[in-house]
Amino acid sequence: MDRKNEILRELVRAGDYVSGQELCRKLGVSRTAVWKCISRLREEGYVIEAVTNRGYRLRESGGGSLDRRSLEGALDTLWAGHPLIYKEETGSTNEDIFRLAEQGAGEGTLVVTGRQKAGRGRRGRTWISPPDGNVYMSILLRPGIRADQAPMITLVMALAVWEAAREIRPAPGREVSFGIKWPNDIVASADGGPWKKVCGILTEMRLEETDIRDIVVGIGLNVNQRTFSEEISGTASSFSLAAGRSLDRSLLTAAVWKRFEKNYALFLEAGSLAPLKEAYEKALVNKGRTCRVLDPQAPFTGTALGINDRGELIVAPEEGGAPVSVGSGEISVRGAEGYI
Ligand code: BTN
Numbered sequence: 598m599d600r601k602n603e604i605l606r607e608l609v610r611a612g613d614y615v616s617g618q619e620l621c622r623k624l625g626v627s628r629t630a631v632w633k634c635i636s637r638l639r640e641e642g643y644v645i646e647a648v649t650n651r652g653y654r655l656r657e658s659g660g661g662s663l664d665r666r667s668l669e670g671a672l673d674t675l676w677a678g679h680p681l682i683y684k685e686e687t688g689s690t691n692e693d694i695f696r697l698a699e700q701g702a703g704e705g706t707l708v709v710t711g712r713q714k715a716g717r718g719r720r721g722r723t724w725i726s727p728p729d730g731n732v733y734m735s736i737l738l739r740p741g742i743r744a745d746q747a748p749m750i751t752l753v754m755a756l757a758v759w760e761a762a763r764e765i766r767p768a769p770g771r772e773v774s775f776g777i778k779w780p781n782d783i784v785a786s787a788d789g790g791p792w793k794k795v796c797g798i799l800t801e802m803r804l805e806e807t808d809i810r811d812i813v814v815g816i817g818l819n820v821n822q823r824t825f826s827e828e829i830s831g832t833a834s835s836f837s838l839a840a841g842r843s844l845d846r847s848l849l850t851a852a853v854w855k856r857f858e859k860n861y862a863l864f865l866e867a868g869s870l871a872p873l874k875e876a877y878e879k880a881l882v883n884k885g886r887t888c889r890v891l892d893p894q895a896p897f898t899g900t901a902l903g904i905n906d907r908g909e910l911i912v913a914p915e916e917g918g919a920p921v922s923v924g925s926g927e928i929s930v931r932g933a934e935g936y937i
Contacts, residue, residue: 603623609670618652620652665683671848673855677707677858686710698811707734707854711732711846725826730837734818735816744802751814760876775880778882782796783796785834787834791935821844878903883930888901890930908925909925910923
């Protein structure tokens, strides 16, 4: 990463003033070099304030800037997001990645946008993608695993988003908790209020015979969205509504990929979710709660106990009998009296 981007990353990370002296120390360069980088960043359109005795501060744009430069400045990964393709607007980032994969794109290719016109959700639903406050992104993966192991990647991704969410500093006096609703919805609860979905993940794959050709993991982060239609306002929210302040979209995006890289490596090494199970269960809001398993053949009610190494939800039926492992494929789970 060049010096200018390193400075940008320090400013984005700090979210506040950073002294010139600290920047010199962190980067091992002179004050003049720091000043030159700041000037170049300003020429590129960044608004950077300089105050005597306090240092430099990057002023956030209203929507928590999302553009190629901010993303590149914030991204601190080895392969996830390299290359990074930023689009002002697109149909569906999952579709973009499939197209790029056909053209020979490599693992780690990431498409990010703030405006999606034909967002896809799970189970053939539409992912409503209002412009300019959120992040819609997809990554290309080519893991050497069997097709039946692929659904676990969705849980790996959910854990990464949850870990990134936990780093969010809420507004003073605000209490916010984040969790995962099995298998891969990220939910938030503010000031003890109900859990609401703030992020959805859609994993799609293309096979060659029985082998995986491409896997696309698409993530819709409701970051700074402030209003939701009446239809979904009971169950949907955004990270910023939960935290009580607006958030930097590039920074949150970068935090997600940093954590994903780490979790994905652990998953691939083990060939299962075994090394991530404990962390995932810590996040799992269904755990210990009554849930309704919407199996089209045999729906039932029970208590969610946790997950197994394959990421299946283990549910103890209320009618008694041995716990049942529920796979995420065709079955969804609801709370006994509502969303969770
Ligand atoms: C869900 O239904 O919960 C999953 C929603 C996934 C939405 C994301 S937005 C980025 C990517 N592109 C798409 O078309 N869908 C996914």
